[in-house]
Amino acid sequence: MWLRYQPISNEQQLKTYRKQITQVVAQGDSATMQKAAAELQRCLSGLLAKPIASATKNPAKNALVIGTPNNSTLIAALGLNTELAALGDEGYLIAEQKINKRTALVIAANTDVGVLYGSFHFLHLLQTQQSLDNLNIGSAPKLQHRVVNHWDNLNRVEERGYAGLSLWDWGTLPDHKSERYEDYARINASLGINGTVLNNVNADPRILSDQFLEKIAALAYVFRPYRIKMYLSINYNSPPAFGDLETADPLDPRVQQWWKERTARVYKYIPDLGGYLVKANSEGQPGPQDYNRNHADGANMLAAGQKPFWLGVVFWRAFVYSPDIGDRFRSYDEFRPLDGKFADNVILQVKNGPIDFQPREPYSALFSAMEKTNMMMEFQVTQEYFGFATHLAYQGPLFEESLRTETYAKGEGSTIGNILEGKVFKTKRTGMAAVINPGTDRNWTGHPFVQSSWYAFGRMAWDHEISAETAAEEWLRMTFSNEQKFIDPMKELMMTSREAGVNYRSPLGLTHLYSQGDHYGPAPWTENSERPDWTAIYYHRAAKDGLGFNRTNTGSNAIAQYPAPLAKIYGDVNAVPEELLLWFHHVSWDHKMKSGRTLWEELVHKYYEGVEQVRAMQTAWDAQEAWVDAARFAQVKALLKVQERDAIIWRDSCVLYFQTYSGKLIPAGYEKPK
Ligand code: GCU
Structure with missing residues (x-):
């Protein structure tokens, strides 16, 4: 992946970096701080091709000092409170400072995980051979939930996964914790990803059994220092599937009680569980509609089970469709009337397009229609419709196109990215998810370039304004080479690959x-x-x-789902962007x-x-x-x-x-x- 840490080949650059970084000084001793220090050690000794000293006090000249005002007296003494205040719980500052009159590089944050993210960013500067002179970088994520989704079944077959079997070796967990679990956590943390949904949305009810929870707890233990929260895809019909009740009606008090108890049990195994992901009444999956209830009834019932525990949320998927109408744009019809009816710890997880991860779709109209509902994006890194792990199809341009789409929901500036960030409708919870495909293949993703889409997703989940081109260049530099003769043509290749597809x-x-x-x-x-x-x-x-x-008003009229200025453009055969012409006309x-x-x-x-x-x-x-x-x-x-x-x-x-x-x-x- 992009954490190869090969020695820097440019002699001059290597000399400069060696002078600029003499030592790593870390004071806090939490598991997360230890991981940050260990990553810096590992990477710097790789990149600088020599062991790097570590210390907990008295920084030498040109030391790299990491910590928070709480865990480090050295950082506290710098008085960075104003700078740090703007960076929240996960942001960080990388800056040149003076400590005891000596020049030092500092990675400071309000929390340990901020230090971890800052450490990865710092390493990234070296991996991409940027100057460390006069550093002063502040960064904080624009979205709260930055989550990867696995469509892994409990028999280790991955739905739409094309890179081997599932990484989760249920047969040997919890006793054996493969080294790959930690590498997986490092890969995600290096991008600021802070959640993972382990199992397929077409969920096997056994995921909530004690047998599996014990195994999941072992994975959560590995991910915890990297602050990657565990989420589980649950099967809506779990109470009957467990043989406990004959119904899963969300308004039945026995069902509500069942979920409260089962969820409490899950939290016993994983006290910092992030929450549940639910695919309900979609493609044959059970859901509240089986009991004549709606999606909000189902989601809120589960969300209530989460509430007493930490910050649990329910990601409720909006991927529902039905053939019994003239147009498959069904999720809009089902969810639009429920706007404002979802509990505040429910987030609607919406695929970027109204159909299904197609090579190009317009945006899902739900994004501009649900003013009172928390919503997050669901992208796909797994190339289900892009030639699996056989074709080269960098997804960065698709993500960027989607995030930058102007919806006009509240006038200009109502881009999908800004809606996700909560800037347009002022929703409380925000996020972005992607279905990823890593498996037992040695290179994780089957085609080496699928890694680049995972990378781009992570970067854009942190900051939706990062361009596909920037992400491509960073990935190329970190994964292959910093040689400009390589970067320029390869960037062009990557940027064309989606459109070719x-x-x-x-x-x-x-x-x-x-x-x-x-x-x-x-x-x-x-x-x-x-x-x-x-x-x-x-x-x-x-x-x-x-x-x-024909989706205009002489056809299915799906264009009416879009805000008026956009509906006008899409509805006009001469104004609609030609890349969407046959979608609407x-x-x-x-x-x-x-x-x-x-x-x-x-x-x-x-x-x-x-x-x-x-x-x-x-x-x-x-x-x-x-x-x-x-x-x-x-x-x-x-x-x-x-x-x-x-x-x-x-x-x-x-x-x-x-x-x-x-x-x-x-x-x-x-x-x-x-
Ligand atoms: C697609 C995909 C399915 C998947 C579904 C979903 O239809 O082909 O395998 O289960 O999306 O996102 O739920």
């Missing part, structure tokens, strides 16, 4: 053309299934007269596009462009052999070859299929479909 699969606002179930290859021709919304034709609506889903094959091409020609052009982009990625990668170790070079090269093969299959399948409706020739100049 859109182009060869579903350009211009097309969506969900996948073969049913596996979500890897194309099957735009799927017309029959048990549910209409599990066919591709449901989404693309190809016909002799044109292509696309059914358009004639001869429709004139901005390029001057017809819709048909543009569609063909985009599909071919996607394949060309993959080829350009191959050429760019092939030129990097000097900067990458042999194993990773060969792996990525081979995977890009597979990606080219798949991109051609996507292109040709889709172009030839849509041609059966358009009845038009493939314009001259494009290679023949295979």
